[in-house]
Amino acid sequence: MLALIRLTLLESWRGRSGRFLVMALIAVQVVASFAVQMAVTESLELRLTTTAFLYRLCLIFALGVAMIASVVREHESGFVYVLLAHPISRMHYVLGRILGYGVVALVAVLAVMAVMAIWVPMAQWGALAVWTLSLWLELIVIGSVALFFALGLRNMVGSMSMWLAFYVFARVLDVARTMAASPIGQDPNGVAAMAGQWTFTVMGWVIPPLGSYTRSEWLVGSALPSVESCLLLGSWALVYGLICVVAAAIDFYRHEI
Amino acid sequence: MKFKSILRPSITPSIGFLREEARLFFAKRKAQAPAPKMLWALVTVGLLVSTGLSLTRGSPAATAEELGLPPAIVKARLLSLDEPVAFAKLSNLMVQAHDAQPGLSLSYGQLNYEQLIAWLNLSLVLDPTGQYPLMAASRLYTQGSADKARQRKMTDWVAARFEEDPARRWPWMAHIAYVAKTQFKDQTLALEYAQKLRLKTESMPSIPAWARQLEIFFKIEMKDSDAAKFLIGGLLQSGQIKDAHELWFLTHTLRELEEGKR
Numbered sequence: 040m041l042a043l044i045r046l047t048l049l050e051s052w053r054g055r056s057g058r059f060l061v062m063a064l065i066a067v068q069v070v071a072s073f074a075v076q077m078a079v080t081e082s083l084e085l086r087l088t089t090t091a092f093l094y095r096l097c098l099i100f101a102l103g104v105a106m107i108a109s110v111v112r113e114h115e116s117g118f119v120y121v122l123l124a125h126p127i128s129r130m131h132y133v134l135g136r137i138l139g140y141g142v143v144a145l146v147a148v149l150a151v152m153a154v155m156a157i158w159v160p161m162a163q164w165g166a167l168a169v170w171t172l173s174l175w176l177e178l179i180v181i182g183s184v185a186l187f188f189a190l191g192l193r194n195m196v197g198s199m200s201m202w203l204a205f206y207v208f209a210r211v212l213d214v215a216r217t218m219a220a221s222p223i224g225q226d227p228n229g230v231a232a233m234a235g236q237w238t239f240t241v242m243g244w245v246i247p248p249l250g251s252y253t254r255s256e257w258l259v260g261s262a263l264p265s266v267e268s269c270l271l272l273g274s275w276a277l278v279y280g281l282i283c284v285v286a287a288a289i290d291f292y293r294h295e296i
Numbered sequence: 297m298k299f300k301s302i303l304r305p306s307i308t309p310s311i312g313f314l315r316e317e318a319r320l321f322f323a324k325r326k327a328q329a330p331a332p333k334m335l336w337a338l339v340t341v342g343l344l345v346s347t348g349l350s351l352t353r354g355s356p357a358a359t360a361e362e363l364g365l366p367p368a369i370v371k372a373r374l375l376s377l378d379e380p381v382a383f384a385k386l387s388n389l390m391v392q393a394h395d396a397q398p399g400l401s402l403s404y405g406q407l408n409y410e411q412l413i414a415w416l417n418l419s420l421v422l423d424p425t426g427q428y429p430l431m432a433a434s435r436l437y438t439q440g441s442a443d444k445a446r447q448r449k450m451t452d453w454v455a456a457r458f459e460e461d462p463a464r465r466w467p468w469m470a471h472i473a474y475v476a477k478t479q480f481k482d483q484t485l486a487l488e489y490a491q492k493l494r495l496k497t498e499s500m501p502s503i504p505a506w507a508r509q510l511e512i513f514f515k516i517e518m519k520d521s522d523a524a525k526f527l528i529g530g531l532l533q534s535g536q537i538k539d540a541h542e543l544w545f546l547t548h549t550l551r552e553l554e555e556g557k558r
Contacts, residue, residue: 077389080431085385092382210377218370250378259381261425 043127043135044142050109051143059101060147064154067093084259086158091255094151095174099206102147102178103185106140107198110189133190133288137183137280144178159258166257169269173253176276180247181206183283191290208242209249215239247275363394363411366418373422384423391415392432404442409449412437420457430454430468438475451475455489462496463503469493470507473514483518490514498531509546516553525553 071089075082113119122132152171159167184205188198208215219232219239251272257263264272366387367375376383391412416429434454438447451472458469470493477486490511497503506513509531515524528550532543 074386074389077393078428079392079436081385081388081426081428084426085389088379088382088385092376092379207377211374214370214373214378254381255379256381256423259425261381 040127040131040135040138043122043132044139047109047136047139048142051105051139054105054109056101056105056143060150063094063097063101064150067097068154083158083160087155087258088255090155090158091170091253091258094155095177095253095255098144098147098151098174098178099181102140102144103181103202103206104199105143106136106182106185107189107195107202110136110186111193111195111198114193129291130288133186133284133291137179137186137284140182140186141179144175144182148175148178155258163258163260166263169263170253170257173272176273177249177252179280180209180249180276180283183280183287187283187287187290190287205246206249209246211250212239212243212246212248213250216243247272247279252276362408363391363415365411366415369418369421372418380422381426384419384426385428387415387422388419388426388428388432391419392436404437404439405446407437407442407446409437409442409446413449413453416453424461425464427464427468430457430465434468434471434475438472438479444480447475447480451480451485451489455492458492459496462493463500466493466497466503466507469496470510473510477514483514487511487514487518494527498534512549516549525550528553 067090070093071086074089075086078085113122119132123129127135148171151174152167155167155171156164181202185198185202188201188205192198192201216239219235251264251268254261263269366372372383372387373380394407394412413433416433419426419429433450437450442450454465454468454472458465462469469489473486473489473493476482476489480486494508494511497508500508509527512524512527512531515527528546532546532550
């Protein structure tokens with residue numbers, strides 16, 4: 040499994056991910072600086088929220104797409120057969136992939152944290168650490184979901200579409216549940232409204248509310264979530280990542296090689 | 297000479313490497329099959345047609361575009377993937393830049409203040425601790441290029457928002473009281489704003505005394521010394537003033553009012 044983790048890291052390094060990360064770090068700061076130049080007040084808050092928002096999106100999409108692309112490419116090129124010809128189980132393959140991805144994600148979030156620490160006031164560094172940890176957990180969830188779709192569908196377009204739809208839905212889940220709970224122009228006790236509410240409630244049980252993770256306002260002095268909420272969200276992310284990894288392994292075992 | 301000889305070993309390989317890369321670049325392209333001439337002709341014709349179409353279309357004329365109404369709060373949260381504060385901050389910039397459109401610079405008198413207020417409202421709802429909308433409303437949109445009706449709309453909006461969070465929004469209330477006094481030359485309105493400021497902040501020692509007592513100083517300036525004496529006396533009696541300097545200042549001011557020196 041260590042070899043697989045190392046393989047994932049090498050693949051990431053040779054795929055020029057390091058250079059893309061540096062470019063993304065710089066590009067986001069350039070965009071934020073441009074926005075800050077236009078601001079007449081609250082320039083630090085604007086910079087922090089804009090960079091936090093953009094870094095989050097960049098890392099999510101870059102790492103998710105990288106996971107899907109590498110797994111699908113391995114299947115299409117037949118390299119996965121070479122790997123499985125070695126004495127490693129399919130579970131080891133899946134675990135090696137996700138753990139390697141976890142290390143890559145950790146390096147990326149630490150790089151982002153180092154850049155953000157230049158602008159975040161020292162009094163807010165605790166909040167920055169919480170934000171960084173939250174981002175890493177979000178990346179773990181997203182990476183495991185990407186692995187699940189990539190191994191299950193083994194198709195680039197299909198996997199990316201499903202993964203993207205999952206991510207957008209998970210981000211706006213809380214908003215969707217709020218809308219369903221207070222329907223406008225509908226009888227709240229009507230069949231359609233109740234069906235909508237139950238649908239979103241059940242989805243809320245299954246999908247973690249990624250909208251509650253990595254919020255940019257934590258960096259500008261807004262209150263951090265309570266310790267209980269942090270523990271709940273943290274354990275939810277790890278459990279959900281585990282569920283997706285195990286589901287990916289189960290699906291992988293089903294496939295004929 | 298020594299300096300050049302130190303540099304030469306590091307420069308020469310770099311130049312050699314670059315030269316080799318360039319040679320490889322052109323050699324690769326030379327080795328490939330040349331594209332059919334038809335393709336080159338097609339590209340050239342396409343570019344000429346594109347240029348012709350652009351000339352036929354002419355240059356775009358600058359027209360003022362309306363800001364439009366903002367999205368609903370829920371829609372804003374959906375659009376921003378549930379990052380309302382980031383959306384609020386970016387929308388502040390967008391609203392602020394609205395008067396500078398491509399090829400045009402609109403004066404504040406040409407802007408639709410109802411739409412502006414709707415956007416500023418949305419920003420405050422999404423980011424309640426943000427100061428940008430109130431700063432823009434009290435300082436930017438009350439400038440002279442807007443007519444009195446528009447300026448008054450903005451100050452009334454700031455006054456309404458101040459009541460929701462006086463501890464944080466008092467500077468803007470003080471500013472619009474100042475604007476009403478000096479710019480609108482409307483002493484009644486200035487007193488009304490100053491009174492609102494006093495009523496909401498008089499039990500908040502964290503708010504500077506000059507802001508909490510702005511109404512008193514306005515009344516003194518208006519030579520309404522009876523009202524000023526009443527307010528100062530009330531403040532001193534209430535025991536809310538703890539600061540020794542502030543106590544001395546108010547006592548001294550009250551004495552001067554009683555002696556007719558103000």
